Structures are given as C-alpha cells and as structure tokens.
Amino acid sequence: MMGFDAERYSRQTRFAPLGPEGQGRLAAARVAVVGCGALGSVVAMALTRAGVGFLRLIDRDLPQLSNLPRQVLFDEADVRAGLPKAVAAAGALQRINAATTIEPAVEDLTATNAAALLHGVGVIVDGTDNFETRFLVNEVACRVGLPWVHGGAIGAEGRVLTIIPGRTACLRCLIPEPPAAGTLPTCDTAGIIGPAAFVVGAVEAAETIKLLAGHDATAGRLLVCDLWDATWRTVDLAPLAATGCPTCRRADYPWLDGRLGGRPIPLCGRDAVQVPSAGGGIDLALVADRLAAIGPVVANRWIVRADVEEGVQLAVFADGRAIVTGTREEARARAIVARYLGA
Numbered sequence: 001m002m003g004f005d006a007e008r009y010s011r012q013t014r015f016a017p018l019g020p021e022g023q024g025r026l027a028a029a030r031v032a033v034v035g036c037g038a039l040g041s042v043v044a045m046a047l048t049r050a051g052v053g054f055l056r057l058i059d060r061d062l063p064q065l066s067n068l069p070r071q072v073l074f075d076e077a078d079v080r081a082g083l084p085k086a087v088a089a090a091g092a093l094q095r096i097n098a099a100t101t102i103e104p105a106v107e108d109l110t111a112t113n114a115a116a117l118l119h120g121v122g123v124i125v126d127g128t129d130n131f132e133t134r135f136l137v138n139e140v141a142c143r144v145g146l147p148w149v150h151g152g153a154i155g156a157e158g159r160v161l162t163i164i165p166g167r168t169a170c171l172r173c174l175i176p177e178p179p180a181a182g183t184l185p186t187c188d189t190a191g192i193i194g195p196a197a198f199v200v201g202a203v204e205a206a207e208t209i210k211l212l213a214g215h216d217a218t219a220g221r222l223l224v225c226d227l228w229d230a231t232w233r234t235v236d237l238a239p240l241a242a243t244g245c246p247t248c249r250r251a252d253y254p255w256l257d258g259r260l261g262g263r264p265i266p267l268c269g270r271d272a273v274q275v276p277s278a279g280g281g282i283d284l285a286l287v288a289d290r291l292a293a294i295g296p297v298v299a300n301r302w303i304v305r306a307d308v309e310e311g312v313q314l315a316v317f318a319d320g321r322a323i324v325t326g327t328r329e330e331a332r333a334r335a336i337v338a339r340y341l342g343a
C-alpha cells in the first residue's frame, strides 16, 4: 500500500498537483509547529486533517477564555481543566486523525532548547506571537538548512512568507533590525479578529503542504492581506534574497548565540507574566500540597494552578516555569512566585 487510507484522502489525491504521490509524502512528513495559539491551532488542525504523519506542537501556555474567539482547538472545558495548550491541542487533533502522531512539547522555545525542539522535522511552521521566538526559529532554520513558513496576524491584517534558507530571503533579510520590545503593535494593543488568524493559518498550512509535496517554486513571496480593507498583495522578495543578510549568508546567529534576546518574552494577549525556572524541574505534587492550603487547586501531570490572591492566578509548570495571570508587572509576578513557591 501507499502508506495512507486512499478513500479518506480521495478528494486530496484527485487534486492533480498533489496526487497519490504527494499524499504519500504528507503521510511520511514530520512538521514542527511553534506556538499553539491562534495561528498554530489552525495550522495544526489543517495539517492533521490533511494526513501529515507527524506533528510536534511546541507551546508554553495554558488556554484562557480570551483565547477562544480565535484558537480553534480549545473550548471552555479546556480552560477549566487547566491543560497546557500543547496537550489540549494534541487531544483534539488525535480525535480528528488517529493516524497522525502528535508530540506535544510543553516548553518555552529558547536559545538553549531551540535546536533540540526543532530537530528531526522537515518543515517548521510559525504559530508564535512574538519576534524573539521567530528570530530564533529563523536562525535554527538557516543553520541547518530547513524550510520554514513564517506567519503573523494582528488586527485584521495578515502576512505569510515561506523561507527556504540559501534560496529565498530569510526573516532577517526582511527585518534587518529586530524591533525593540514594546514598539510593535501586538494583539494586546491592537487586538485581532479571528478570521485574520484563520486566513493566515490556512495560508501557512497550504504553504507547508506545498513544501512537503515538493512544490516550492512560489516560496519567497511575501503575502500581505487586510481583511478590513479587503486588500491582498504579494511582494516578490527575490531582490532581498539576491543580497542576503548576515544570518543566511555568513552564519551569524545573534539570537542563538545569546547576543540578542534572552529577556522573558511577554505573553501576548494575556494579562500575565512568565517567570522562568530557577533551574531544573519542580516537584508538582509538593507545589499542589502547598497551594491547596490557599484554595482550590487544578493539578495534572503538566501543571498546578491556583487562585492565590484576588484576581491573581498562579500556574506552575513541570519544567519549573510559572505563569502569573492578573498582572503585567514582572516584579509583582516574581514576588508572587517567591511567596508561594518559596523560591
């Protein structure tokens, strides 16, 4: 047999540019999706439904009610259960397609773990919400020569760029100077409508399917759309690719080397602060016991979560990170972690 259910994918294989051979490639493919929020949910859902064989979902956060207008893999029960997004998404995806292997990674992608988390896949897809993580992904992709699909959505606007290191422009070719933290609009400040994320996620999924099927001739064209103004345009970045940039031409990796970044990355769309691990993992059972003295605790093998003060929620992850919801002040978040974890 050809490694997939012929009847299930008959409408895809009938699409001549994909065909049975392309479908076979999807079944054998391994893809990493970085971020499982608005874009990552749509990408992961589309690729799972399309019959991609393996997906690694990398996400550091928990679903919130304010995510539900656009993060299609989650529902109210997931918010109550306190499952990490990567785990809740894996469950939803496995119900859609049992033949796809889903590997959730409840982790914050950093310069330290990026290479390991992005190892062993053929394509990386951007489902993240911040430029720090995107530049890390770009550098890993350029270093190992891995194609990746960049996408972003804000307000009613979206953009998508498929990057093939060494052939097309890379993210740094497009954005030579990383924007200073807080200078760009984010979904916190500018908001976002669900359809903008759906469009971008759908285009990213299509680009991924094309790469996996070997149709990479259209890579390197930046799509920019605005759903409110009903405008769609593509910009051929071939002139940028012709010169290249220090990262894709001279193996300069400032984010991976730690010359740039390294600050805690704010959680977009969340009134929350992530406090990094003090080092190593943490005994969640012990944390659960301690927090149970304060009030009701949600505990599972990935997190322990409790309302620790009026309007403030503390979630502790097995890798030792904590997310404090209900504040945007880093000092206050650190104080709360110290108070309740005794750090």
Ligand SMILES: [Zn+2]
Pocket (backbone or CB within 6 Å): 169, 170, 171, 172, 173, 174, 244, 245, 246, 247, 248, 249
């Ligand atoms: Zn470049």
